[in-house]
Amino acid sequence: MMRFAKIFFREVFNTALLIIGVTALLYLLFNLMPGFFPGKGEGVFGYTGLLRRLFTFQFGTSSLSGRDINSIVFPAFRNTLVLTVGSIFLSILIAVPIGIFSAYRGFKTYSWPLVIFSYIMSSIPVFYFGYLVLYIVSRYTGYLPIYYPQATGRGSPILSFVLPIIVLGFGNESISEIVRLIANELERVMHSDYAIASRARGESLLRASVNEGIMIPLVTIVFSKIPFIIGGAVIVEHVFNWPGMGRLAFQATLDRDLPLLIVIAFLSVLCVRGGMLLKELALSFINPQEK
Amino acid sequence: MLIAVVLIVLPAALSAQTRGGTLIYGEYGAPIRLVPVLANDSISVRLIELIYGSLLYYNANGEAVGDLAESWEISKDMKTISFSLKKNVVWHPVPGDSERRPFTADDVVKTFEIMMHPSTITSLQSRYNFISSVQKIDSSTVVFTLKKPILNVLGRFSFKIMPAFLLNNISYLRGDEDLILYKHPVGTGPYMFVSQEGSSAEVVLEANDQYHLGSPLIERIIMRPFADQNIITQTLLYGGIDLEVRVPPRDISEIQGDAQFELAPYSTLSYSFFGYNLRNPVLAIRDVRKAISHAINRQEMLNSFFEGKGQLISGPFAPGSWAYNLDVKPIPYSPEEANRLLDRAGFIERTKDGIRVRGSYKLQFQMVVPISKENETTKRVILAFQNYLKSVGIQIDIVWLEWKAWTEAVFVQHKFDIIYADWLFDDSFDISSLFHSREIGPGRNNFGAYKNPEVDALLDESRSTLDIEKKRTIYKKLHEILADDVPYTYLWTLTNYAAYNRKFRRVEIHPTRFFTYIRDWYMLEEEQR
16 A cells, blocks of 8 residues: 555656646746736746646636636546547457467467558558548448537437547557557566466466566556547547547647647646556556566 | 419418528637627627627628618718617627616617727727717717718628627726626627537527517527538538538539539638738839739639639729729739740849849749648648749748738738738728838738839828719729739639528528528428427
8 A cells, every 4th residue: 555655646746746847838938929828927926826727727718719718628628538548448459359369379370460450550540540431431321420519419429429439449559559569478478487387287378477468568558658649639539520638729729829728738747647647556556566 | 463473472471481490500610709899700700790780781782781770870071970779679688687688879889989999909990990989869879970981981880789788897808808798698689699518619599589670580500610621511411510601612513413402602702812022122023023923823723722713803802893993904824924024124044943043133932821721722822833933933932830920920020022811802992001101011901011102192092082983993093003013913802602401491691791691591390300
């Protein structure tokens, strides 16, 4: 328990430092740029005011539209979360069996088409794949599966909800990495002494090697991929008209909506560092020996 | 004869306008601000047209039609205009307030005062500084006093009126105040604001049951923003939206092939041009500017990038308007003529990459372009421009700038050689802010520092006359000079197309304000989903 607490506090401390660094840099840059945000040009006081607003989650109003930032950012954050978490689960669901299978079989008759498939899926640009899926699905079902807010839904809500997740799940480039790493690691672990020993005792080989061979590479990859998946989500959000953070950030940049941009940067840092924290905790749970 | 009329009218009356239904329309981008004085993006302007009312508006035939004004009277010396306002108009309900307040003269006065306050951030002030004061006579009469008479004065009174009771302690708007009006627009128009979704900025409107011209027939209107232009037309074709405000040119043929949808053209009322910075000594040579105009094939660009949906122009006036001089023809495409002019200007020698030089001057220009939303066609136009000029020995370097940096570079610092941009046609055809030498300077519209005493004199003369015939002769002369002098290479004015589902009946679109006739649109009961 002590160990978890230690990791937790270390990560929180790091996150706080990072947030202070990022916001200070943004505050400085935005002070040099034309455009307005509350606290601009007030030096240290302006900056502490900004920090206070961020840490109390009272984000104020957008300089461009005059709308409440909390009511803009939180729905968008929720939408992106659904998209990224869903797509990660899908990637894992596809990649892990392929990885295990090819570790067992080696790169042979049955496993190579699957491995090649995973490489191809990962190398298709996600915007192209998105349009392709849109085209095919709308031709065959008669619905255009883009995002419709619940109140005004037309077409097929389930399709509109699931397809973007599928596209990002295939297109976020993590499938091939998971496959490759699991295949390599699992194969190495399966040939290690302790695995052979446990096999000799008549225990399941997979069970003995699951922690070191699957869980550790999986956790490492998935959590380190979080920033990239958020980046890939921008494109999927565009193609499927999904109102998430990426689209919001893009629009806010074009419009120079500085108060909104600071909030988005803040939430992104929280998100990425939160992922890191989860990764550390998960790793120390899987492998208690790890320092 | 009478029977025939009855026969024609009767079926129309029988299938009478049924109330109800939802219209979902798609926009590329999100509205920025639903506040009349502050908004200047077309998406917000279209929504404001639905929510707010104005004293009067101009219909498609150019006639003034009263909206909030019952009638108006212009004095003999054309220096005062008095409006008597309708008495049965009420504001939309304010959240948390059951009573609906009446519209009065105070609202007009307050809106005008806020609009003209020097601290208000708005692009409208220059249109209205000919008005010296506004006065409330009684609760349903206002009088505007003008500094000097101007032509087409009624056209200026189409600004939207805001509710004074929500602007009590406010004398100007900068956009950062904490106002109910910013979050929940309250107007007198045919539709009332219901909600705006947070993350997607989707706006829901509901028919105003107490609209003073009779409640509109379509019950709900939803504005759906899109982040990606490529899927809007597809969404229309698959029924996700009912109306696309602006169809990208290359999607037009796809919609044309579908009997379920109708295309409605409307003029953009703006024109595109290449503008030159005459502070550059090389571009100050008229032959060089003329050579550039000769070197580009505008008809081909119009045909291939805009599917020919537009018209070439030869000067800064709307084609078909009384100010446009049909005797002036657009400069024809002729690379030979361009080469001849460049030779005559002394740019005979060439560098080894084929760029013409004269002494230390080189025909190499910097073109600054804003990274706008429509940058796909913009990019094509600019690349074509670059190629056309390369073939006559002129090099164009393209610099992409973010919008605010672009306006800074062009209008304030004048750090550019050529721009590709659009101007709106002014409704009173006043072009003095573009070409008068008085308008040279930081933040002024004559960004290219064009200076011609003859043009100055003509512009001053046209401003002081109210006689339309005299004005016409002056403008024809101006058109001729400005075409020959080439401060801009005038390109084209485009036709926009809206596309809508045929289940909506009696759809009519106003060229600038779009939803002006929304009250009459309807759909049959069996087609309301």
